[in-house]
Amino acid sequence: MKKKRLLPLILTAMISLTACSGNQEANTTAAEGGTKDGEKIELTYWYAWGDKIGENNENLVKQFNESQDKIQVTAEFQGTYDELHAKTQAAVAAKNPPEVTMNEISFIETFAKAGMTQDLTSFVEADPEINMDDFNPGLMGNSYVDGKLYGLPYLRSTPIMYVNKTIFEEAGIDLKSIVTWEDFTNAAKQLTTKDRVGISMPVDIWFFEAFLAQAGGQVINKKGTEFTFNKAAGVEALSLWKNMFEEGTLRIPGGEPKAAADQARQDFVNGKSAMYFSSTADLSFMLQLAEENSFELDTAMMPKHKEQKVPTGGANLVMSAGLDEEKQQAAWEFIKFMTAPEQAAYASEYTGYLPSRISAQETETIQNLYKEKPQFKVAVDQLQYGNARPMVSGYPEVVKIVIEEIQKMILDPSIEPKAALDAAAERANAVIK
Incomplete structure (x- = not known):
């Protein structure tokens, strides 16, 4: 909890920053085209928590890197949510933030209004592959700030x-x-x-x-x-x-x-x-x-x-504001992969987190899991009674x-x-x- 004392000071320094004006759709996505000279686009991803949760993050990043040859993501463990947020704020102030990070849901508005995270609305609107209706509505209350999307549900819980x-x-x-x-x-x-x-x-x-x-x-x-x-x-x-x-x-x-x-x-x-x-x-x-x-x-x-x-609890995946267009597209491809139904099912089975996508609950992976270990289904059943957490600055x-x-x-x-x-x-x- 001591780490939270950094928040007011860092946010005061950050409040003058403004979020990037939005995505200008590229002719080809980063995953399809990569850089002009053929080198991989390098991204850094910061996550919180160790044990099975940390293993899950490392495993999914490895899967993403092996799924294509245009983007290379490096996953880095940053401790608890408090430690992750404090380090992220410091990195933004130093103009060296990770391109993608986990954001505990009660921090979504704070980071967005301080100009630290990217509005994802235009990415969703320009991407026919993403189906926002497939995200469990019980998890979306902490994803929007002033009607704009700032994070996609990732490792979510009750x-x-x-x-x-x-x-x-x-x-x-x-x-x-x-x-x-x-x-x-x-x-x-x-x-x-x-x-x-x-x-x-x-x-x-x-x-x-x-x-x-x-x-x-x-x-x-x-x-x-x-x-x-x-x-x-x-x-x-x-x-x-x-x-x-x-x-x-x-x-x-x-x-x-x-x-x-x-x-x-x-x-x-x-x-x-x-x-x-x-x-x-x-x-x-x-x-x-x-x-x-x-x-x-x-x-x-x-x-x-x-x-x-x-x-509800847990974290959304967010993109740092101020990235160049090439890194924006690469970061979007990574976020999209990490929150896709197959990966949502994998993360749920591996950790116990809720499957954030409705279609993920219907996969053979999750259905077999609930038969073998009914303890996992309790949180999903309870989600119908879920409340969003306060996000006031x-x-x-x-x-x-x-x-x-x-x-x-x-x-x-x-x-x-x-x-x-x-x-x-x-x-x-x-x-x-």
């Missing part, structure tokens, strides 16, 4: 509930019975023992966005001018967390967000918690960990309350503020949920004003 099926069976609990908040809290009580809690969960804005929406609330008003997460719905959501924490059915690891998330996962893998919230993107890795630790893993949708809602800083105030509440029992959220909202509204 949070889901992971459960230790072995523990559930020993406790006599049917996972299908957990539908509502009440079901969830009752199960957490049943699953809690002297050596184990019902669920281990870090303070994560994504999970708060989920519970807030389920209680009927919104993070920010429709005009994007005032944060509203401190209204009744937000208080109800945070009160649920506080009550479960105080009764001992919920463990909330402390510390820096990534370390807290790692600890929550370790609790789950070690059998110290029976449930765990995380991204569907972790599914392949979690199945591997479950096998290594000799328990059976299952998945379920997030529990519902007044509404059944879940935020300054939201990355607001995320840090909300996490800080909730963590204060956890550490100090005298702080009530309403007071914690009011403090967060006051600070957050100052950021966007």
